[in-house]
Amino acid sequence: MTTPLDLARTLLRCPSVTPEEGGALRALGEALAAGGFAVEHVTFSAPGTPDVANLYARYGTASPCLVLAGHTDVVPPGEAEAWSHDPFGGEVADGLLYGRGAVDMKGAIAAMAAAALAFTQKEPGFAGSIAFLITGDEEGPAVNGTVKLLEWAKAKGERFDHCLLGEPTNPDALGDMIKIGRRGSLTGRLTVHGTQGHVAYPHLADNPIPHLLRLLRALLETPLDRGTPRFDPSNLEVLTVDVGNGATNVIPASARAAFNVRFNDVWTPATLRGEIERRLDEAAGGARYDMEFLPTNAAAFVTEPGPFVELVAEAVAGETGRRPALSTTGGTSDARFIKDYCPVIEFGLVGQTMHQVDERVPVTDLDRLAAIYRRVLDRYFAADSRVAGG
Numbered sequence: 001m002t003t004p005l006d007l008a009r010t011l012l013r014c015p016s017v018t019p020e021e022g023g024a025l026r027a028l029g030e031a032l033a034a035g036g037f038a039v040e041h042v043t044f045s046a047p048g049t050p051d052v053a054n055l056y057a058r059y060g061t062a063s064p065c066l067v068l069a070g071h072t073d074v075v076p077p078g079e080a081e082a083w084s085h086d087p088f089g090g091e092v093a094d095g096l097l098y099g100r101g102a103v104d105m106k107g108a109i110a111a112m113a114a115a116a117l118a119f120t121q122k123e124p125g126f127a128g129s130i131a132f133l134i135t136g137d138e139e140g141p142a143v144n145g146t147v148k149l150l151e152w153a154k155a156k157g158e159r160f161d162h163c164l165l166g167e168p169t170n171p172d173a174l175g176d177m178i179k180i181g182r183r184g185s186l187t188g189r190l191t192v193h194g195t196q197g198h199v200a201y202p203h204l205a206d207n208p209i210p211h212l213l214r215l216l217r218a219l220l221e222t223p224l225d226r227g228t229p230r231f232d233p234s235n236l237e238v239l240t241v242d243v244g245n246g247a248t249n250v251i252p253a254s255a256r257a258a259f260n261v262r263f264n265d266v267w268t269p270a271t272l273r274g275e276i277e278r279r280l281d282e283a284a285g286g287a288r289y290d291m292e293f294l295p296t297n298a299a300a301f302v303t304e305p306g307p308f309v310e311l312v313a314e315a316v317a318g319e320t321g322r323r324p325a326l327s328t329t330g331g332t333s334d335a336r337f338i339k340d341y342c343p344v345i346e347f348g349l350v351g352q353t354m355h356q357v358d359e360r361v362p363v364t365d366l367d368r369l370a371a372i373y374r375r376v377l378d379r380y381f382a383a384d385s386r387v388a389g390g
């Protein structure tokens with residue numbers, strides 16, 4: 001029997017910092033294949049990005065198909081010496097499992113796999129199928145990951161009914177929160193062009209920095225919105241302001257800034273770009289500038305509560321005694337790609353130590369998360385399930 005802890009330790013020992021596969025998908029694939037899943041490893045490429053390995057596995061061919069999704073890539077550990085345990089050692093101390101990816105999100109993948117393997121062993125002929133959609137490119141550009149894996153699966157005729165993504169969703173304790181949607185994300189780079197000159201002769205120059213400050217103020221001073229029933233207010237954060245002027249007597253030729261907006265369902269990427277351009281035009285006062293937006297496929301979305309959300313919420317409450325909040329807070333996730341194929345919600349571990357030194361998870365949380373996923377599978381494929389196909 002595969003335990004969540006054993007599989008999590010195996011995965012944590014794989015140094016799968018994006019875009020390295022590090023052995024993690026292979027190890028997961030072996031565990032799933034041993035339990036009767038048909039496992040496929042697929043690598044995607046695109047110019048200017050590293051090749052990325054992904055895994056697709058399926059048990060059964062019948063409908064409904066419940067997808068369990070996630071990523072085995074992890075962010076870098078930073079200075080390994082700062083860790084109290086080897087970030088790729090899979091060590092357990094005082095009931096805590098340490099390692100990069102323990103909560104984000106190898107621990108959840110181990111819990112999903114353990115739950116699915118136990119379920120299929122007990123109910124080998126269940127009415128439906130379970131698919132694993134696991135990428136090695138979530139923490140990176142997300143170009144050769146879930147988005148392409150979904151296209152690839154669709155092209156070969158795979159159809160999905162619902163998806164549960166195992167990102168860390170709980171702020172403080174297991175059972176706190178299910179994510180039923182995500183805000184969108186838009187990054188912009190603003191360059192203001194002035195005229196270089198001598199600081200003692202400013203009338204012969206045009207300093208771009210006051211123009212840049214005025215433009216940034218125009219973006220910041222009026223809130224983009226006040227939030228919506230499902231979403232927090234949108235927030236625009238300035239990421240950097242760069243001039244790079246080392247001289248004490250030169251007015252620089254140009255000044256640059258970058259910003260990122262996390263936006264709600266008041267906006268689409270196009271209408272938000274329009275609003276930003278309108279504000280800049282209004283504030284420019286003749287200043288010359290270039291506004292470049294990075295391509296984004298992260299628009300806000302919500303999976304409206306219904307039987308599937310209720311089923312997962314009941315599974316969480318049944319195991320933890322806590323009724324999870326339904327939230328759209330936090331960053332983006334690969335759910336933004338999956339939502340184009342089937343309803344998707346997210347539930348995983350407690351996120352407090354994700355991306356930190358000494359990322360760790362209580363072993364008891366791993367077991368409880370596996371038990372929650374198992375409840376989801378039991379209810380989803382029960383003969384009287386109100387969810388499947390609905």
Ligand SMILES: N[C@@H](CCC[C@H](NC(=O)CCC(=O)O)C(=O)O)C(=O)O
Nearest residue numbers: 138139140141142167330331332333
């Ligand atoms: N592949 C992403 C990378 C950025 C995703 C990142 N998401 C999180 O940090 C999730 C944390 C949470 O669940 O709240 C983000 O929001 O920037 C990309 O393509 O940008």
Ligand SMILES: [Zn+2]
Nearest residue numbers: 104105138167
């Ligand atoms: Zn993650």
Ligand SMILES: [Zn+2]
Nearest residue numbers: 104139354355
């Ligand atoms: Zn992450």
